[in-house]
Amino acid sequence: MGVEIALGTALAAIGAGVAVGFAGLGSGLGQGIAAAGSVGAVAEDKSMFAQGIIFAALEETQAIYGFLVAILLLVFSGLLGGGEGLPTTVGLVAIGAGASIGFAGLGSGMGQGIAAASSVGSVVEDKSMFAQGIIFSALPETQAIYGFLIAILLMVFGGILG
Amino acid sequence: MADEISAVINQLGFSPETVIVLAILAVVIVGAVVVIIASRPVLDIYPYLNPIARVRARKGRLFNEKQLSEVIESSNIEEITNYLRGFPDYANHLDDYSLEKALDIQLAETYDLISKLAPKDIQDAFTVLAKKYDINNIKSLIAAKEMGLTEDETSNLLIPAGRLYSEIEHLADVNTVTDVIAGLDNTEYSAVLEDALPEYEESKMVLPLGSALDKYYLENLLKSSGIPSDENSQILYSYIGEQVDVSNIKLIIRAKADGLSYDKASSYVIADGYQLREWKLKDMMESEDVAGVISSLEGTDYAPTLGDSLSKYNETGSISVFEKALDEYLIEKAKSFSTRKPLGIGPILGYLSQKEREIKNLKIIIRAKREINFPISEIKEMLI
8 A cells, every 4th residue: 555645745855855966966076076186186195185085075065955955854744754744835845945955055066176176286286275275165155055045944934844 | 825826736727746747857857957057067177187186286396486596506416416305206316317317207207197197188199298208219319329329328318218218228239320210110200210311311410310200299299189179179289289389480590590491491390380380481481580580470479579589689699599488488378278277288288388397497507507607697597
């Protein structure tokens, strides 16, 4: 016998998938880009390992935001049990919340990866560039934060967390 | 608001299942478009990220102004050797070879490393660039045999680097230039040298052989950079094309200064460069003198840089002022590529050119230090 899932809950599940899927994609691509630059730097200068890890870890945050939004959607939509299913319209809001952090995380992660890879190159050439490199690499984080905030607002005022 | 959305869905007559399918479809289509658009630039820069970090690490190890001043202020060759021992890039070969040879090996290793690091799309050009050391070794062999040097003296001239070294090393013990060429039978240079052999036999000068090798090298370089398909290959094409142009300009200026005829000079010129096409080169070669060559370059990027050096040439009568100006032009050009394409070929070209400049400057300083009481101010003037 199949599990009965309300349409709104099913839509929220799509939102959760989009949130973690696209944010994870951006985060993964960005981290891959930064890690490729870091490996090159470490190959030439072993003392770059710590800085390389820091620049490669920056892009993890987008996946974390997406993961958090996805978990909240799954818990509060009733998919993980403990509640009634969501109405269809609220489910559509959930897709919006997922898309908000998903796409913002995708762009932010990729941008941050490119900035971080370039910063690793600058730091390995001139160690005093570390602070400036971190600042430039942190800038693309803002887009993910906007996406995360809007996702939270949608969930709060769209009746998911309310 | 929620009721209105429900009403719209009901009015459209969609069943709940249809809404789910449409929502999934919309997400998939939007997602696919976003991923395709966003990943294109990433795919372009991805192959360059590792090489860029590696060359920038090496660029950071190049001498800064202060370090170069310390080398200039060294009182003798031993002091320079000891100073360079403090830098791992140079220290490796200083125990086994003379100072100049250690520097040549370092540069050859740099070219070899870049040819291995470079992304596949642009690798061919760097592989050809690395062959410069094979060509230099062949030229050394030919010159040594023409001068009748012994096996030890000839071996001493060879740079133990490049891809052909192990194959041509044994040619140090042959007796004549013709034997050297015969010994190169299985290499790509055999046909080029065979073609230039009659001219050598007629003139008994090694210049035609050396020039034929240079021409072969530059023509291969141009071919290897291929048809520019993206910004990276466009930059590579202009970098290599300008190297060919500069080589042509240097050759024509030298020919004019030595009073060589049009026929003699033209056979060593590469017919199609980057900014200097065949007709322009012909114009230059038909000029009366060096000043005429410079004025015929009007309208090209080389005119301002060479025009500035003309008055210095008129004072000194030495064509080295033009050669120095052209070397500096190429270095500045390579530096500008670093900023134009920082996540592509730029840093690779920038590093190669800076490394070459460092080695050339170190050699200038070493040569000056071999003279007694060579003024430091003059050394500084000679640096590129």
